[in-house]
Amino acid sequence: MIIDCHGHYTTAPVKLRDFRKAQIAAFEKGEKEPDEPVFSDDEVRETLVDAQLKLQKERGTDVTIFSPIAGLMGHHQGDEAISRRWSRLSNNLIHQVCRLFPESFVGVCQLPQSPGASPAGCVAELERCVNELGFIGCNLNPDPSGGHWQGPALTDRSFYPLYEKMVELDVPAMIHVSSTCTPAVHHTGAHYLAGDTIAFMQLLTSDIFQDFPTLRFIIPHGGGAVPFHWGRYRGLAYDLKRPPLTEMIRNNVFFDTCVYHYPGVALMADVIPVDNIVFASEMIGAVRCVDPDTGHYFDDTKRYIDRLAHLSSEDRYKIFEGNARKVFPRLGKALTH
Numbered sequence: 202m203i204i205d206c207h208g209h210y211t212t213a214p215v216k217l218r219d220f221r222k223a224q225i226a227a228f229e230k231g232e233k234e235p236d237e238p239v240f241s242d243d244e245v246r247e248t249l250v251d252a253q254l255k256l257q258k259e260r261g262t263d264v265t266i267f268s269p270i271a272g273l274m275g276h277h278q279g280d281e282a283i284s285r286r287w288s289r290l291s292n293n294l295i296h297q298v299c300r301l302f303p304e305s306f307v308g309v310c311q312l313p314q315s316p317g318a319s320p321a322g323c324v325a326e327l328e329r330c331v332n333e334l335g336f337i338g339c340n341l342n343p344d345p346s347g348g349h350w351q352g353p354a355l356t357d358r359s360f361y362p363l364y365e366k367m368v369e370l371d372v373p374a375m376i377h378v379s380s381t382c383t384p385a386v387h388h389t390g391a392h393y394l395a396g397d398t399i400a401f402m403q404l405l406t407s408d409i410f411q412d413f414p415t416l417r418f419i420i421p422h423g424g425g426a427v428p429f430h431w432g433r434y435r436g437l438a439y440d441l442k443r444p445p446l447t448e449m450i451r452n453n454v455f456f457d458t459c460v461y462h463y464p465g466v467a468l469m470a471d472v473i474p475v476d477n478i479v480f481a482s483e484m485i486g487a488v489r490c491v492d493p494d495t496g497h498y499f500d501d502t503k504r505y506i507d508r509l510a511h512l513s514s515e516d517r518y519k520i521f522e523g524n525a526r527k528v529f530p531r532l533g534k535a536l537t538h
Contacts, residue, residue: 203261206457207457245297266309276315288312296335307337307535308334316349319359324363327370341418342379355400397423397424422487458480459502475519
């Protein structure tokens with residue numbers, strides 16, 4: 202089975218984006234929020250059949266772990282109440298997708314984070330999405346300020362109530378920033394990759410996995426700069442008297458394969474233990490065009506893994522299916538519904 206652990210509903214109906222624009226405009230003007238849109242099942246089907254579903258079939262993907270549009274989480278916009286309402290609407294839409302196409306999509310939720318707000322405020326929405334909507338994980342923004350990086354690190358104790366609930370529910374978090382409020386920093390080409398790298402360093406310098414031995418994080422986009430600078434991080438771990446990297450990540454930190462060229466995936470497979478790599482493409486996402494050198498889409502990441510001749514059949518199983526089932530223990534139950 203080919204499980205893509207990283208998909209966003211980037212082709213959602215236009216009126217979702219229209220509502221968000223109107224919601225933020227009303228907040229800034231101190232006006233009443235607009236009414237939430239209602240999406241018919243036919244509207245949702247139309248946005249997926251010739252998009253994600255078509256590409257999944259063409260590329261051989263069986264199921265995608267699906268979440269709201271990362272760039273639209275916009276935690277730096279509005280306040281906590283606005284974020285809570287927006288997250289609930291976005292998550293409900295993902296649930297509608299999963300209800301319509303249960304064999305193709307499994308839900309992961311957006312959390313109602315907001316700058317300065319306690320992460321404990323996200324617990325209720327996580328609980329609702331897992332227990333009521335059947336979701337199997339969440340996306341956790343390491344920088345809800347949208348580029349200012351003024352909040353506490355992910356390892357700060359203020360996150361502990363959220364982590365306690367994640368452990369109780371046995372769900373992981375993908376560490377994923379949203380859009381940036383800084384025009385000089387491109388959101389998918391710079392802010393995303395910087396967020397991945399920063400989050401990894403926060404984990405490296407903490408004892409969080411001593412407090413939460415079963416807490417699991419996925420760092421997307423191949424881990425940002427981490428695989429390329431693996432030697433730097435190994436050296437920093439020794440300099441800082443931290444555990445060796447392979448020991449630190451063994452049961453707790455995983456990297457997805459959203460790396461859009463073969464040399465990058467090959468490097469990742471060389472330095473990251475195969476037990477810590479999960480297949481992902483993030484299609485239709487950051488890069489949507491065809492590579493003129495190959496004639497294939499950049500985000501058709503399965504092709505890169507298929508070219509890794511040194512992988513055993515067991516290794517391929519782990520990357521394409523086994524590791525995802527390990528990271529998302531609720532996946533098996535979700536796929537049987």
